[in-house]
Amino acid sequence: MSKYTIRNTPKTDRITRLVNHLFEKMPQVESERAVLVTESYKQTENLPIILRRSRAFRHILENIPIVIRPDELVVGSATKAPRSCQTFPEFSFEWLEAEFDTIEKRTADPFYISEDTKKALSSANQYWKGKTTSELATSLMNPRTLTAMEHNMFTPGNYFYNGIGHVTVKYDEVLAVGFRGIIERAKNELEHCNVGDENYAEKSTFLEAVIESCEAVITYAKRYARLALKEAETCTDEARKLELLLIAHNCATVPENGANSFYEACQSFWFVQMLLQTESSGHSISPGRFDQYMYPYYEKDLKSGALTPEFAQELIDCIWVKLNDLNKARDAASAEGFAGYSLFQNLIVGGQSAPGVDATNDLSFMCIEASKHVMLPQPSLSIRIWNGTPQDLMMKAADLTRTGIGLPAYYNDEVIIPALINRGLTMEDAVDYNIIGCVEPQKAGKTDGWHDAAFFNMCRPLELVFSRGMDKGVQVGPKTKCIAEMTTFDEFYSAYKAQMNDMISLLVNADNSIDVAHAKRCPLPFLSSMVDDCIARGKSVQEGGAIYNFTGPQGFGIANMADSLYAIKTLVFEEKKFTLLELKEALDHNFGESASEKQVEEITVKIAEELAKNGKTVDDRAIQEIIETVKAASASGDGAKYKKIKEMIDEVPKFGNDIPEVDEFARDVAYTYTRPLETYKNPRGGIFQAGLYPVSANVPLGAQTGATPDGRLANTPVADGVSPSAGKDTHGPTAACNSVSKLDHFIASNGTLFNMKFHPSALKGQSGLEAFCALVRAYFDQKGSHIQFNVVDRATLLDAQKNPEKYKGLVVRVAGYSALFTTLSKSLQDDIIKRTEQGM
Template sequence: MAEPALKSDIKDFEDKGQWWWAAEKKRSKRLDYLRKAVWRKGSTGGAPISPIKLDLEPAFRWIEFYKQFKCEPQPLRTAKIMAAMWETDPIYIVDKSQIVGSKTPTPSTEGWEGAGGMANAAVYNYPEILPEPMEEALRKVHEVGQFWDAEGDGMSRLISMADPEDIAKFQSGAIAWGSLIGGYSGKNYEYFMTGKRAFEDIIEEIDQYIAEAEEKTQGVSNPDMLPLYQKIINWEAMKISLEAGIKLAGRYARLARIIAENFETDPGRREELLRVSETCRRVPARPPRNLQESLQYDHFIQVMARKEQPEGAWPARPDYYHGPYYDRDVNIEKNITKEEALDLIGEFLIRAYDMPVVLAMGKWVREGLQGIAGTWVWTLGGVDQHGDDACNDMTIALMQAARLVRTPNPTFAFRWHPKVKDNVMREIFECIRHGLGYPAMRNDPILIANAMHWHRHPIEEARTWVHQACMSPCPTTKHGTQPMRMASATANCAKIIEYTLWNGYDHVVNMQMGPRTGDARNFTDFEQVFAAWVKQMEWLFSLLTRTVNFARYVQSDVAPRPFLSGISQRAVDAGIDVMRPDGERGNAWITAFTWVENPDSLTAIKKLIFDDAKYTMNQLMDALETNWDGYEEMRLDFVNQAPKWGNDDDDADNMMLRCLKECARFSRELKDPSGNSWPILPENVSGNIHYSSIVRALPNGRRQGDALYDGGISPGPGLDKKGPTAVLKSCGKIDHITDGRAFLLNQRLSPTQLQGEKGYQLWRAYMKTWADLGIDHVQFNMVSDETLRAAQKDPEKYSEVIVRVAGYSAHFVDISRKTQDNIIQRTVQGIGS
């Protein structure tokens, strides 16, 4: 129960918009303790968070087991190493907690497993994350590095098989963002999360498949039996992984019981610990029976999947899958009170907030995902498989719990549809008004149609969709789930217009990257410019998608995922590693970072050079060559005299549509490993800052060094001068079903204007316009300039201020000054005025 707090105190904090202090007063003692117990993960302003240290011991244990199982065939080797690690990993239980399980050896350390090059460079570059004494730590890092240099890890094997020129360009850091192997995952929730089956049931299914296959391999020689040998190996690997998961949960059960019987003196806490123990004996072995078991089951699966391989995203639909247990426990059987349920749900959010990826991962991750460990975008709302409203009491409880614990990560995205009830909309608005930056709003009917259009998912399956990363809908079904996000098909799209102007040459990394499309100084009409732009776009998207297709194709050989396979029906039924695309419909997309610079730059060239003839291509190239230095008046003309996207101006908006339709056309030519298309999805995370020094000066008036536009289709900060309705009208001109996979729109709203009932009604009217225009996404920052500036000046006092960066939220103090300034620069829109 919450500590007694004066209602007047809480109201005072809320009136001042000090939501973090109000939440502290409102939440229970347990939630307050657990929330403050978390050591932040991820990066601060692009550097690792310093109090967290690496534990180097797992790297040596991994090598020991690697040697022990070296002769086993893949993926048995992987499964056995993993099982041995899970049996010997240190585990912990935090006081007062009711949901257990972590990827880390202690609350303030992260385990380093040694293999996998990305983390390793950072281990050398950021010695502050190494444990003391430093000299010994560096010696250990060197020893592990030498072992894997000689042995070769999954990534190095993959790179050795790929096309060298593609890999060199891909790895240049100029055009692609992401990892070739895994990095993200999808989850087949419809298989393991509906209450029908858990690990023991799946093991039984696997045993049956193995028995049938073994019987066939005893028969008369036949080519049909040949694939069965590998299938048996795959099934055995899945079984070992699932059994290891049950054992790992059993270790938590044992620890909880030991604490209860030997350490704990408070009878209430002792009872809780025994319940935790019972819960961990039940799940994941058998299906959950109540809310606590359901949340624990889900959490264990997330921990185990991330122990198998780092996952940078968290596709989930917690209200849909936990809602029935909430309903039974709170409403029907009244086994727990609503407050007790909020304690469990709040802790469920905290446990996710506590999840690391890899502390010191590459610079591109730390800068591109500033302030967070990964994009944990959880999906709420939406319709069920019959098309009925899927919102339930758990939907509301999750949003209420989020306001109490105020974790920036996980973040919610809400599937809006016309049947959503007013009480749910009010909860959403409260979260936004409290400055959480979430839920992001998604247009369910549009996105279901989009999933059917691009990936041919049947409607009943499309309706199960969850966010696979920040934005892209992916079904949770057998054939619809995509097991990895294929993240490296993430394009730094501003390079398309840059290479158009520089004949495919990249003057930042000094390489001929794109095709030679001609010296821009010789372009004599706009169509020549646009034709060159199309060629550069086709080259960039081709290079990224063929590299990623290849990586996906070979991943089951170089880095299989027996655990993820074991919870994926397609893999279990077919006896294949889940990374193989067989039987999968595919759900690929190209993440288009730094997109809007393209149409805005093309519009400026068309208007000022070819339509008005105010400047020449030569003059433009001279100015760009010097980063606009000494050309300030001309630069301001390119900003202010050429129309910009987001003002309901047909000239600017038609350029956006022309570019998008070219991409959509080409997307249909590009095929993923399942034979489906690669539509584009403009969004940025904080890639607009990461790439700011990598992209040269552009004709939209941007200099090298300036932040790129922050959203996928958000107008440039300060360039949307006609108000929020004009922004929506521009965005509404895009066909959000056929022009791409999804389009991210950031908007800043005024907390002063949106106070009280009147504020809610203004926002509802805004959302109606948004829905009527068929826009698929919008998300809001609602924190005042005053608060953000104060937080910049006095970060310790404002350490809990949260902002929406792009597809995720983060603590304002954990992002770089440049990103902070970029968020403050965004236009504050007044709605309905």
């Protein structure tokens, strides 16, 4: 008999209406925030930057339009229209202006933008030329770093163009004492500052900014209280009128004060969640251990009779809908990498409350039930698993997994807790970890983790080995030994490591430059008010105010690299089936396939440049003739020879099939990224830590990568995370899990990502769920860190590609997040379709 109240509460009509309202129209770009932040900055040019930030935040919250959407029980919206977005010109704006006329028509994450909005944004953006964080960051970078970025060795796009995100704040403190309590703490700290202290000037202005930001939030909530009262006065529906009066009471009480009820706690939570994303355009603002900090309010109200489980479930469902109302516009290239309008708001349940003490409670189950009710991508629901996790909770999670929604993702306490302790966290803090964004662990309310700090494509340095560091005629990497002179595999592998080490150092330079730019131009006092120990230190998060400071860029393509290097070691140096020069020729010719678009473009540019040097006219017609000639030439020649090389490569064992010698090779390949990276430090006094996951950037960055020695064709997706290459794991799910578990998940403390896809029949019935749970536990017993699933058959996905109107509600797991399948770019859809479809 279970000790938990496991309910399958029916979804209410209200939730259906709220979900339908969200998706009635295309998301819009709105201009109000950009106009207001610009107005404020123009008025505060002589103030310290931290006070300019708090004044701007206050000006926005006092003047931005507010709405209460029909049927809402929890209120607060960043935009007038559902699923729409504001813009943040203080971080970057040029890309949006360049896409004014294309953003509505692009394949990934389109947004409608009216002509009036374009005019308003263009006017506001004039002020920001030369003043953005992205421009300052660029000016701080080493020239070689900029060259490496131009040649797609890595991209630090998240913080380069956007605000800081990837954080979980002290929701529990706001629920307990409200912002009035945080203001009192800041005032007390300010009163104890001595005007003669060496840091008085900076600390006092920071504390003033914290106080002003928190007061602004209280003012904003009271605006909603007045709006709810106003709507109640004219409401003729008595039931709705009562709801509006309750909303007014909640907004007048929280988040100024501590919450006295579960309903107030829900409203207070939402104001924090939404307004963090109004202050800054950073994504992955993650709710963390929602079932833990919300449970005391639920338990108290349930015992007193003030709350029914059914109404509590409806409130949670309402929050789940609201999490899908938040949105963000990215540039076209980034939209391809993050396709699906995702904000990566990771909410996690389960795990431990103390070493060896299970933390599961009724809300753990209700959170899973809420995701089943709304069937939407947000929140990015996760579950912590350890040896003491109740089977009831595992089965509840598995039941959600088999819906095909791609939720929840599963995380292993037995790996993540010791990995965090190894990075300097106390045992108490490590046990209380949550997940940020996709797969990144951290301690809530104490960490500035800079997760997702860059995407590093491990295949690109391999290309540089074959060209002695040259790319498109430019010396991008070091001049390693010519492949014609290499007589041993160790020489080749050493050259790869040299290219890797060089690119990693440039990545670090890019991240640190961006880090400094945010501290100087866009510190965030509101966020910092809810992260320890910013108030005591008198520093914003961006200046090193957090207790734990990390930078976590992620590498991907491990399977490609492992399979490539293993094939070179076996076929070139051991069996001598072909030489490195012959392999290079095959790679240059895409294994005998027609030239890729990238190759055609490169060759065309070279030919056109030579013609121009010789004084010949190169017009559009001439360019097209060159393109056709290059394409025709690429389809002829030694195609059969190159295809034979690919056939030999395809026969070599691949990662993901429980073959010890290949798996050990993959482990070592991963170290070429994870070990060098952790030797570097960031400007906030913290260290770099590696992640091994791509979000979904393995698709667009794969499109910028040539053919690789594992048989992968040019411009096709690179393997995602620590997963085997798509279609290469042919020995079943257990074999794939065994291979992936042999990687060192402890060193990749910024998170690893393992994707699996099952046919729906594999999880059918009680026995299917039990077998599924056993697979997860067995993988975690072998010290795997994370695993997530798509449960959908290939035929359904193919039909959804052809007939998207029939599958508007089809949610799938993309990478570290889920998204509506029909909102993804075709290249990303294809990547999901190609993943190996396992049976149990």
